[in-house]
Amino acid sequence: MxxxxxxxxxxxxxxxxxxxxxxxxxxxxxxxxxxxxxxxxxxxxxxxxxxxxxxxxxxxxxxxxxxxxxxxxxxxxxxxxxxxxxxxxxxxxxxxxxxxxxxxxxxxxxxxxxxxxxxxxxxxxxxxxHYARVECARGAWELRRGADAAKDQSYVLYSLTQERLAHVLLxxxxxxxxxxxxxxxxxQGLSSAEKPDSQGICFVGDDDFASFIERRDGRSLPEGDVLDRDGRVIGRHRGALRYTIGQRKGLGVAAAHPLYVTALDVEANTVTLGGVEDLMAGSLVAHDWIWSAPAARCEELMAAAGEDGAPVAAKIRYHQPDQEARMSLVDARAGAAGGVRIDFTRPQRGIAPGQAVVVYEGDTVLGGGCVTAVGGGR
Structure with missing residues (x-):
């Protein structure tokens, strides 16, 4: 053969x-x-x-x-x-x-x-x-979700462009x-049959990101103030990098209601806490945008978007269910370096700069980028 x-x-x-x-x-x-x-x-x-x-x-x-x-x-x-x-x-x-x-x-x-x-x-x-699919449709390549919804990994593959998809088998x-x-x-008697899945980030190992950075820098993270939503000091932290947006546990501050990390200011070395309502946002802006879908389809989609943006499904986390949203360009730099705005139908919890946002049309990945700003809606 x-x-x-x-x-x-x-x-x-x-x-x-x-x-x-x-x-x-x-x-x-x-x-x-x-x-x-x-x-x-x-x-x-x-x-x-x-x-x-x-x-x-x-x-x-x-x-x-x-x-x-x-x-x-x-x-x-x-x-x-x-x-x-x-x-x-x-x-x-x-x-x-x-x-x-x-x-x-x-x-x-x-x-x-x-x-x-x-x-x-x-x-x-x-x-x-990877649990995702690469298929050829209408003379172009499409990155699609894996058939097993629980294992779908298309979210982490949005950077695959048409040029790359042509040489990828999944x-x-x-x-x-x-x-x-x-x-x-x-x-088939493969020794890996019962091997457990990898967990965490390979180069960190214990998932203690702050300690990893401390070891890399050779110095401890500086302590600083914990603030409430009004900017009042309500406690001390052992390094702002030990916290993430949306974190609830391990804050070291007693309160009558649940508190969450709502903001990090690395320059001021402060951590701000608030209620769950302070974590909600209706929109985001993403840059370093990469179109995975065919350029012609993306241009057609954006051209027909109008002032309200093109209807898409968006995800800001790996295993998050699809979120109804509208997508529009926020500057003139369409393409890989362009900026995209995503407006959600329902406010989203805990959007943070640095996260990836990936947009879909049905099962097909349109593209994705890195969140650079978080807003409250149009």
């Missing part, structure tokens, strides 16, 4: 990427496995929490590739990872915003440096174990994790 194309499979050592490699080989693709060496190189038993990218994971990926009879390589992408993911994470956190390093890893590593490497090496495609997009993927892994 003639090969359907050469595929470089991003193999993390987990069950999803292992089954991805098995399925593509079974479908007639000429496969090779590749594992990225990033920043987390300690063995799992030295890390405690289950993260990805350890030496144990590299060994697991190599063993799975050998069992499947495909070649395997380790690609050292530590400089790119440090620059595009870790440094950006730290810089964003220091600014008091909420970074999403998984989105940056997909953008700059898996579907950036690794895809570039694959194309340079003569591969036709790169494949990953064979798990139509499958369920437990009912299909783990079952296939067991049937």
């Amino acid at each position: 003639a090969s359907r194309g050469r595929v470089l499979v991003a193999m993390s050592g987990g069950v999803d990427s292992s089954v991805t490699a098995y399925l593509l080989k079974s479908q007639g693709y000429e496969c090779a496995g590749a594992t990225m060496r990033l920043a987390c190189t300690r063995r799992l038993d030295e890390e405690g929490a289950r993260t990805c990218c350890s030496l144990s994971d590299i060994e697991d990926a190599a063993a799975t590739a050998a069992r499947l009879g495909i070649p395997h390589r380790v690609i050292d992408l530590r400089p790119v990872f440090e620059r595009e993911v870790v440094e950006k994470f730290v810089r964003t956190y220091r600014a008091g915003a909420t970074p999403n390093p998984c989105i940056d890893c997909n953008r700059y590593l898996k579907f950036g440096a690794l895809l570039d490497h694959a194309l340079e090496e003569g591969f036709d495609y790169i494949a990953t174990g 064979p798990l997009g139509g499958l369920g994790k437990e009912a299909d993927v783990r079952r296939i892994a067991r049937e």
Whole structure:
């Protein structure tokens, strides 16, 4: 049987990427496995929490590739990872915003440096174990939600442009994790069949972001004032970066009603608390916008938007249900660097600068960007 194309499979050592490699080989693709060496190189038993990218994971990926009879390589992408993911994470956190390093890893590593490497090496495609679908419709590529709503990962893949989508295979997009993927892994005797999912951010490990930054800087975060909504001092904090918008627990302030973190001012080193009503916002502005859908479709959508904006479904968190909204351009820079305004039909809780907002038309991802401002509506 003639090969359907050469595929470089991003193999993390987990069950999803292992089954991805098995399925593509079974479908007639000429496969090779590749594992990225990033920043987390300690063995799992030295890390405690289950993260990805350890030496144990590299060994697991190599063993799975050998069992499947495909070649395997380790690609050292530590400089790119440090620059595009870790440094950006730290810089964003220091600014008091909420970074999403998984989105940056997909953008700059898996579907950036690794895809570039694959194309340079003569591969036709790169494949990953993400739960999303890439389909060709009306002569263009579409990124669509995974069939398993509980595992859908299209939110973290919005940076895939038409150029990138043309070289991406996501064979798990139509499958369920437990009912299909783990079952296939067991049937094929893959060692990753019962391997638990990775948790947390790989280069932090314990999810203690503030302590990670303290260790990186070699100094403790400065203490500062905790304020109420009127700017009155009601307590002290141990570093503003230890808090996130919407946080309720661990505030160290007694009150007759629930309090939440509603604002962080890194320059003034203050944390502001308020009620749940202070977390609600009706709109946001996002920049570093990337269109995943075909340019013609996006131009058509925005041209027909009118003064009220184009109707879309929007998400500001990974597993958030779709939120009815309207989208409009906020400046003249349409395209990757342009700004987009999202006005929600119902106010949203806890929108924070640095978060990603992703917009959909049905099951298709239109695009996404980074929240830069939060407002109260038109």
